[in-house]
Structure formats: structure tokens, C-alpha cells
Amino acid sequence: QVQLVESGGGLVQPGGSLRLSCAASGFTLDHYTIGWFRQPPGKEREGVSSISSSALMTKYADSVKGRFTISRNNTKNTVFLQMNNLKPEDSAVYYCAAVPSADAIATLQEWVYDYWGQGTQVTVSS
Numbered sequence: 001q002v003q004l005v006e007s008g009g010g011l012v013q014p015g016g017s018l019r020l021s022c023a024a025s026g027f028t029l030d031h032y033t034i035g036w037f038r039q040p041p042g043k044e045r046e047g048v049s050s051i052s053s054s055a056l057m058t059k060y061a062d063s064v065k066g067r068f069t070i071s072r073n074n075t076k077n078t079v080f081l082q083m084n085n086l087k088p089e090d091s092a093v094y095y096c097a098a099v100p101s102a103d104a105i106a107t108l109q110e111w112v113y114d115y116w117g118q119g120t121q122v123t124v125s126s
Contacts, residue, residue, distance in 0.1 A: 001025070001026045002024075002025075002026040002027050002115055003024070003025045003026050003115075003117075004022055004023070004024055004096050004097070004098060004115055004116065004117035005022070005023050005024075005025070005117055005118070006020060006021065006022050006094060006095065006096050006117045006118065006119060006120040007020070007021045007023070007120060008020040008021050008120060009094060009120030009121045009122045010121075010122070010123070011123045011125065012086055012122070012123070012124055013124070013125070013126050014086060014087060014088060014124055014125075014126055015085055015086065016086050016124070017082070017083060017084045017085075017086065018083045018086065018122060019080055019081070019082050019083070020036070020080065020081040020083065020094055020096075020120060020122075021078055021079070021080055022034060022036070022078060022079040022080070022081075022096030022117060023076075023077060023078045024077045024078070024098065025077075028074070028077055029053075029072065029074055029077050029078075029079065029098065030053060030074050031053050031100055031101070032053055032098040032099060032100050032101065033050060033051070033052055033053060033098070033099050033100075033101040033105050033106060033107065034050065034051050034070075034072065034079040034096060034097070034098050035047060035048075035049070035050040035051075035096065035097045035098075035099075035106075035107065035108060035110070035113055036048040036049045036050070036070065036079075036081045036094060036095070036096055036097075037094070037095045037096075037097060037108075037110055038090075038092035038093065038094045038095070038122075039092055039093050039095070039119075040089070040091060040092040041091075041092075043092075045095070045110060046061065046108075047059075047061055047107075047108025047109070047110060048060070048061050048064055048068065048081070048094070048108070049061065049064065049068055049070040049081060049108075050070070050106035050107055050108055051070045051071070051072055051079060051106055052101070052104050052105050052106045053101060053102075053105075054074075054104075055071065055072050056104050057104045057105065057106040058070055058106055059106040059107065059108055061108065063089075064083075064090075067083065067084050067085045067086075068081060068082065068083050068084070069081070069082040069084075070082075079096060081094070081096075083122070086122075086124045087124060088124045088125060089124075090122060090124050091122060091123050091124045091125070092121075092122060093119040093120065093121050093122075094119060094120050094121075094122055095116055095117055095118075095119045096116075096117045097110065097113035097114075097115060097116045097117070098113065098114065098115045099112050099113045099114050099115070100114070
């Protein structure tokens with residue numbers, strides 16, 4: 001059974017950090033582009049970051065550039081999203097998604113992704 005499971009969300013104060021993990025089961029992530037998306041309350045889901053299968057390419061939404069870093073460890077079948085200097089507007093349910101792809105492809109277009117996790121809540125509040 002193909003499954004993506006996010007973890008690492010929680011409540012953090014503004015300026016704090018969190019590290020989200022996206023673990024895959026039922027398949028290996030070696031040949032998959034991975035994306036992180038988020039959906040704030042009452043808003044549409046938006047792309048946050050993406051990483052190509054061998055990490056040669058990464059992409060970030062303008063709103064998180066310089067604060068978030070995406071990485072992957074294919075031997076652990078896991079992708080990470082390090083989030084620093086968090087702001088209240090970063091509060092959302094964060095999802096990871098996967099799509100099989102050739103290397104050097106990173107995209108924030110959610111319609112291309114085949115597999116999605118169930119999401120993890122991130123709340124930034126004092």
C-alpha cells in the first residue's frame with residue numbers, strides 16, 4: 001500500500017522552528033519528485049516547496065524563501081522541511097505529495113502529484 005505520512009507539526013511561537021518529515025511506505029522515493037503544500041484555515045492549498053528525485057533541483061514559494069529548507073534522505077525514504085523564523089501566517093495543515101519523475105524536476109503545481117499524505121498541523125502563535 002502506497003502511503004505518505006507527515007510528522008513534526010505542532011504549536012510554536014513566532015520566530016521558532018519546526019522540522020517536518022514525510023516518510024514513504026509501500027514504495028521508494030528515489031525516483032519521485034516531492035512537494036510540500038499547505039492549506040491555511042479558510043484558504044486554498046498552496047505550494048510551499050519541492051525537491052527533485054536526487055535533490056539537484058529545489059523550488060520555494062516566495063513567501064518562504066530564506067526561511068524554509070527542503071531536503072531528502074533517500075536511504076531513509078524520507079523528505080524533510082526545515083522551517084525557521086516561523087510567522088503566524090505560516091499556520092496551516094502541511095501536506096507532502098509525490099510524483100514519479102525524471103531528475104531535475106521540482107514543481108509547486110499540485111495537480112501533477114499522484115500521492116498525498118494526510119497532513120500535519122502547524123500553528124504559529126504566541
